[in-house]
Amino acid sequence: MRRAFGLPAATAALALLTLGSCATGDHAPLAGLDAPPGPRAFDAALVKRGAELAAIGNCRTCHTAAGGRAFAGGLPLETPFGTIYSTNITPDPQTGIGRWSEEAFRRAMREGVDRAGHHLYPAFPYDRFTLVTDEDDRAIYAYLMTRPPVESRPPANRIRFPFNVRAFIGAWKALYFKPGPYRPDPAHDAAWNRGAYLAEGLGHCSSCHTPRNALGAERADRHFDGGEAEGWHAYAINAGSNAPVPWTVEALRAYLRRGWQPEHGVSRGPMAPVTHELAAANDADVRDLARYVVALMDGRQGAAAERGAEAPGDGSAGARLYESACVQCHDGVRPLPFGGIALSRSIGVAGESPRNLANVILYGLPAADATTAPIMPGYAGAMTDAQVAELARWMRARFTDKPPWEGLERIVAEARRAGPKGAQAVAGGAGVDPARTGESR
């Protein structure tokens, strides 16, 4: 998603725009409510259900600016096509969705169209949210309409031509968007279907975990093969998973709800807010979602014989760095989340891309605000790019049976250039907050 936008794509985009302007118009505007329905208009049980679902949809993360009020929007989303600011989805009548009817909300989720009938940018993942049922949309609507209204207008989008022409989105949708709610697969049981519905729809896992084409659409032929998000790699979560320890349903459920799991490590980067939100989701929902994803991974990951965590002193530069800087925590006695995971168990070392490993070596795991969470100091100041690459290369050879990464030096340099932005802890981060999860350790 981060690569520079190439000429062929621009040409394709112009062709699309031409197509878009003749083939796809906007939708009809829907009447606005005279006034927001107010919190008393909704059943408390429906609102609670909506809260659980909104946690799975991770609505809050994108629709809240750094330091801003929840759901008031304004978070800049960097895309290859420009910067899109998330919208205010509080029930403020002027700047939020206070005058949106349930029908208008459902249409936005199902069809990617705002109340006035304009196409929405697919940064709002309606290509996934279209699967959400009317019933669940109703609950999410009830939840959002009972949040405190915040008067706040996000900055205007800064999208490059030709993507800033809304007809372009119409053409994009004609090519890549298949609207319609989830259709259960009769070959599977209800729990599997529930998990598939949540993972493929509201949970929009594939928005990050599937690679995208030059026009930013998910590549259907590479579903869950791993993708890019905000300077981090989202690992493959299908049969191509490189997880060095096979995921079980229980392990994945615990990881998703707590942001860490002793056999697998901690969630960081853009996954940290996802797991932070999932702490507030319904446990049965998360278990179903985990069961579906674990079934996709097919138990094939972890086939590699696990290597011991103890490092023989082979005298190489990488070994020296590992033994002097890493081993105290990563081969120590402190358990997760406060010690480091044995690197033989780390997807960061076994994964298909070294980007996350480079991010974490350079920028560490910053302490999260107001919660206990894993910490690691970053080494951007002390280590050269050559040292980071040498260490990563050594770890890869020592702790996995995978081939060396290609383009390691280039990726380390990219991580350095990108800076710590993507490595900042979110509030709560991969926090361990029993009050929030309602779980005991």
Added chain:
Amino acid sequence: MSGRIEVNGTWRDVSSEADTPLLYVLRDELALNGAKYGCGLGQCGACTVLVDDEAVFSCVTPLAMVDGRRITTLEGLGSAASPGPIQQAFIEEQAAQCGFCIPGMIMRTAALLRKDAHPGEAQIRKALHPNLCRCGTHMRILRAAMKAAKA
């Protein structure tokens, strides 16, 4: 292992083990006691020194990582008799209460000013974010850093 590091402009041969934290090399072997041991986890900033021009936590930086590099400590910025401009600003603003965090605060400020000679308050706050002060003299530390940035 023996290593060779340039400390405050002078090349020094050191004989500490490769995994010895730079902080211990500086304090125990070279008797440069400006950098302080705070948390030992790279989380409080009391041990901050410069490697080349970057602020690093010397308590979690092994000697092997910085062999052959250029280190600047608090002592490299000036002396009690002749404080450097950042140190002078911290003295004038009476930024220290117990003083334990101050060497790290000064070094973090020095790293910022090497990148940006005249940062604004927002940049200073962001830059000093990794460093903790338990006395609560943050506002004086901030004023001192701003004074140094204007100097």
